Amino acid sequence: xxxxxxxxxxxxxxxxxxxxxxxxxxxxxxxxxxxxxxxxxxxxxxxxxxxxxxxxxxxxxxxxxxxxxxxxxxxxxxxxxxxxxxxxxxxxxxxxxxxxxxxxxxxxxxxxxxxxxxxxxxxxxxxxxxxxxxxxxxxxxxxxxxxxxxxxxxxxxxxxxxxxxxxxxxxxxxxxxxxxxxxxxxxxxxxxxxxxxxxxxxxxxxxxxxxxxxxxxxxxxxxxxxxxxxxxxxxxxxxxxxxxxxxxxxxxxxxxxxxxxxxxxxxxxxxxxxxxxxxxxxxxxxxxxxxxxxxxxxxxxxxxxxxxxxxxxxxxxxxxxxxxxxxxxxxxxxxxxxxxxxxxxxxxxxxxxxxxxxxxxxxxxxxxxxxxxxxxxxxxxxxxxxxxxxxxxxxxxxxxxxxxxxxxxxxxxxxxxxxxxxxxxx
Numbered sequence: 001x002x003x004x005x006x007x008x009x010x011x012x013x014x015x016x017x018x019x020x021x022x023x024x025x026x027x028x029x030x031x032x033x034x035x036x037x038x039x040x041x042x043x044x045x046x047x048x049x050x051x052x053x054x055x056x057x058x059x060x061x062x063x064x065x066x067x068x069x070x071x072x073x074x075x076x077x078x079x080x081x082x083x084x085x086x087x088x089x090x091x092x093x094x095x096x097x098x099x100x101x102x103x104x105x106x107x108x109x110x111x112x113x114x115x116x117x118x119x120x121x122x123x124x125x126x127x128x129x130x131x132x133x134x135x136x137x138x139x140x141x142x143x144x145x146x147x148x149x150x151x152x153x154x155x156x157x158x159x160x161x162x163x164x165x166x167x168x169x170x171x172x173x174x175x176x177x178x179x180x181x182x183x184x185x186x187x188x189x190x191x192x193x194x195x196x197x198x199x200x201x202x203x204x205x206x207x208x209x210x211x212x213x214x215x216x217x218x219x220x221x222x223x224x225x226x227x228x229x230x231x232x233x234x235x236x237x238x239x240x241x242x243x244x245x246x247x248x249x250x251x252x253x254x255x256x257x258x259x260x261x262x263x264x265x266x267x268x269x270x271x272x273x274x275x276x277x278x279x280x281x282x283x284x285x286x287x288x289x290x291x292x293x294x295x296x297x298x299x300x301x302x303x304x305x306x307x308x309x310x311x312x313x314x315x316x317x318x319x320x321x322x323x324x325x326x327x328x329x330x331x332x333x334x335x336x337x338x339x340x341x342x343x344x345x346x347x348x349x350x351x352x353x354x355x356x357x358x359x360x361x362x363x364x365x366x367x368x369x370x371x372x373x374x375x376x377x378x379x380x381x382x383x384x385x386x387x388x389x390x391x392x393x394x395x396x397x398x399x400x401x402x403x404x405x406x407x408x409x410x411x412x413x414x415x416x417x418x419x420x421x422x423x424x425x426x
Contacts, residue, residue: 058077209222291409
């Protein structure tokens with residue numbers, strides 16, 4: 001029995017390492033334009049259910065890199081990656097479908113169904129839960145989450161924010177306690193969950209804004225407008241850098257980057273300074289922020305999801321929704337203050353006034369080189385909730401703003417921030 005268990009453990013650990021190695025090696029070949037080698041290694045990883053590898057196979061077949069250009073195969077792999085929660089796959093599949101005939105699309109969909117059936121038949125002999133190590137348990141949980149359409153990332157056994165957020169979302173959909181932890185009980189529940197049990201998305205909601213900046217240009221699809229400062233798109237998303245050391249000598253409060261708790265207060269002051277044109281002769285407390293907005297009409301109720309990374313502290317980032325035609329005017333702003341307390345504040349701008357309606361008094365300290373997820377919701381009763389990496393940090397009811405919102409605005413008031421993804425729906 002001990003020998004069998006050891007053999008199973010070695011086999012599983014070997015498959016984890018192999019899957020990770022296949023994908024990483026494949027990406028190196030892809031970046032060096034060695035497409036045939038990349039195709040083979042992406043194929044090996046895709047057969048083990050790696051959504052990232054399936055997405056890359058879609059790209060290779062769509063472009064004809066390393067193989068004959070084949071839209072049917074590309075659509076199939078995009079479709080499979082999308083069903084496992086890959087964030088870019090659905091958009092790539094839909095864009096490709098516009099270049100395909102209805103017959104090609106039907107063949108691609110049939111090919112995806114056949115692949116899923118074969119994959120399901122091959123997954124019937126899953127390892128016994130009691131025999132799994134902690135890393136193997138995470139691998140199995142990632143595999144099951146991806147099967148159900150949650151984006152848990154590669155099945156590499158690494159318990160990162162992507163896997164943790166997928167667990168939170170699954171637990172929320174199933175109505176069970178949300179702790180974001182990998183456990184044998186969770187794995188057992190996942191294995192018992194069929195795809196038709198997962199809460200289907202609300203078809204009554206409409207997506208007002210969706211962007212992952214994969215096209216390398218924030219000025220189109222959708223078109224963002226820079227109000228001040230500089231922005232660029234790199235491989236990680238939309239980035240802006242504002243030096244927190246630059247302050248004016250006209251600030252009577254003596255704002256300094258050595259006092260990070262005042263950075264967040266400065267943001268509120270700067271918002272107040274922007275409320276009317278007759279106060280533009282007053283110098284702001286800090287250097288001019290980098291501000292950008294995009295028109296995205298959404299109802300008074302909304303759900304916003306975004307992933308961002310913060311690279312330095314102190315600093316402060318404000319994101320939110322505005323009403324009317326003034327991005328700096330009426331609306332809500334969610335302010336993250338890096339290295340400060342409160343670490344997160346929700347501000348309401350209305351009739352030239354700014355008021356803090358909720359705040360999380362603890363420090364967040366998200367400067368760890370990772371992307372962090374924010375989910376901000378508002379229901380018809382004005383109840384708002386803000387979750388960061390699955391943790392519910394803010395909950396408040398506010399009915400002051402009843403009109404629809406016109407768009408999304410982001411302002412960097414000091415720091416180095418990257419917005420990787422945003423989705424806004426009503």
